[in-house]
Amino acid sequence: MYTRLLGRSPPSSRPAPQKNTVRFPAMARLVMKFGGTSVANIERIRIVARHVKREVEAGHQVAVVVSAMSGKTNELVAWCREAAMLHDAREYDSIVASGEQVTSGLLAIVLQDMGIPARSWLGWQLPISTDDAHGAARILDVNGEEIVARFGQGEVAVIAGFQGIHLPSGRLTTLGRGGSDTSAVAIAAGIKADRCDIYTDVDGVYTTDPRIVPKARRLEKVAFEEMLEMASLGAKVLQVRSVELAMVHKVRTFVRSSFTDPDAPELKTAGDPPGTLICDEEEIVESEVVTGIAFARDEAQVSIRHVPDQPGIAANVFVPLAEANINVDMIVQNISAEGFTDITFTVPTADFERAKASLAGVRDQIGFQSIEGATDVVKVSIIGIGMRSHAGVAARAFKALSERGINIRAISTSEIKISVLIDAAYTELAVRTLHSVYGLDA
């Protein structure tokens, strides 16, 4: 997997990091990605073209990745469902990939009309090769030779996002929802771009959701690992897979606003534009202990009471769930009392009923007393690469939540994050408290 991409080292002609400035090179190779609302109609596509023009005029080599017009993918998906609830994923992919085919061509036309040499590229034309997991394909390789050759002639490449081709069968594939982010990062890796700019409806990554904590502030830089946790834990700025890919290939990914005036003076000066750079840890000189607070409301808690505590019991519980394709997240097993224990874990809310049914089916085999559960729970997470070298980070969180009277139902931790499961009613209070405790307030 990623055979060609993996062999590559990150661009080396990068200035050494100083303080936390982003320091973009004066002339560079850029990938610019625009989502569905940015290409919703010709008027919006013209604004995208002006963003592209600005970068071309600054001397950059540019590949643009576009989504389908907002609403179009939903329309195509609805037709597939109307045609048959259970439909061939290969046909689905061929149908749904048509959305990006339209926008890539339209943007190329608009760019040409502005005097900028440009041509569209469909996934199969480069090609962007993927595996055959239709509807959720993984990119195996991006062949950027032709577009790089054309950069030399000043041509902008406009690439249909979200799509690829399974070369052995010659059939179109799509990467799944939000896949255009992944396309953009994979293309950036494939053409050794200096930066992958993700234009979106927010101007960067925030310490937490500003709708909940008005004092949330935009981060200048976030390490790949942190962003991966944030994306996994509920921050919706970037698709998880695109962050994974950026981390593996060290693609500097810059989240910025698509709603700014493309010709705003501050975007044309040598200074850094507003946004958040997702980058290698090494590029972040003064990292905070905690970078952000994330939360996810779509988790449900399942508890199995009075389970005989004997070897193999965890396997008996979790193998049936895995076989039912249910992702289990936080797992807590209390110490045994009189040969019995309780097991608590979380599953996506959408899988809650299925998980309970699946366990009820193996009740005799496992020999537990009862299944309990709750869907009115939320997982709040504290993320920061700095906590690797700082002790007491978790203790501060537990103390602060306890002082507010917030009960912790379960805890899970990794090297750079601490997650707690609490009652959903306390979401805002918990997030604000933690945001303040770790000094993230603006």
Add this chain to the structure above:
Amino acid sequence: MYTRLLGRSPPSSRPAPQKNTVRFPAMARLVMKFGGTSVANIERIRIVARHVKREVEAGHQVAVVVSAMSGKTNELVAWCREAAMLHDAREYDSIVASGEQVTSGLLAIVLQDMGIPARSWLGWQLPISTDDAHGAARILDVNGEEIVARFGQGEVAVIAGFQGIHLPSGRLTTLGRGGSDTSAVAIAAGIKADRCDIYTDVDGVYTTDPRIVPKARRLEKVAFEEMLEMASLGAKVLQVRSVELAMVHKVRTFVRSSFTDPDAPELKTAGDPPGTLICDEEEIVESEVVTGIAFARDEAQVSIRHVPDQPGIAANVFVPLAEANINVDMIVQNISAEGFTDITFTVPTADFERAKASLAGVRDQIGFQSIEGATDVVKVSIIGIGMRSHAGVAARAFKALSERGINIRAISTSEIKISVLIDAAYTELAVRTLHSVYGLDA
């Protein structure tokens, strides 16, 4: 051109023609073509699928060719124009080809849902290779190997019409408006189909437009040459290029209604379904002298008065028009009187002003006195392969028109047709008169 196609002989295992019955083989290889209104939504696509199912259950091998949903191509074309009035035809093709991509996938899904093995094929996947005349490309070759191999496994091929690929550049092409008919015929030739069924909003080809002559009747069979004249002369049932292609490759093309109940008993019996077969002259045993009356309202007449009658004068008149890409149709040059002559010809109405301007520019060179013209004219044509062996066909027409007081402005003839240019006000009268004179009334 047509390199691969040209080498093929027509299917030879055809029953000898008897009388004018169509005599379709009990088990055959069919191409079925459905236009935009037939695939306008999922409900309509289900009806198309039932037509396909009927043929599959009858034991036929089936390739289906579909257009885009009605209205979709117009929407895509409008976006291209909004993006830039003068736009790159290569981008236009990539954008517009997406319409058939959607319907081919949807029909494949619906067929699978009915239990019929099916898969969609895009032009580039077969491939259908074309030249690089983007927007109006010509098919060079259809590679039908893979779909023929899959016929053996009972799979229906659902092919996106109207599109192909220019192989040297790898870019998508489209065949121009109505190109799905041409796709269907080219595919039928490529896979050596026994018949190409064009499902349309009429149930066949009529002796003339039934809206003008209620006594017009459906023809059982029409020779390729006749159909070519009819299509060129205003009958809108089939696109001219598709008839040319059918004639060159001897593709038996059957025009039939898409509005009949797909499961109607008469379509399942061994007898011939209602429709018109466009076929080789040899298959038509009892041909009429005149097959049909066509008319075209979109012609304009241009006359140049008092032109010095000297060698090279025709070239001086018509070369500038050819250079301006204006198609000249009927040409009449009167005999010279006192060294001067008048030249009359017709051009498409859309080119009328351009034609006059073009001639005005070379007035000094040609030395004529004045340009006159009229757009309120109509060209009425009498078509019939039988007139090759019958004398006096034209004379009867002239006499009948004269008896009705209809003045003939110009005449042009070929081996199998006679066209007259008359005042537009007499259109209906002339068509009805000729229809009756040649015994075509039902």
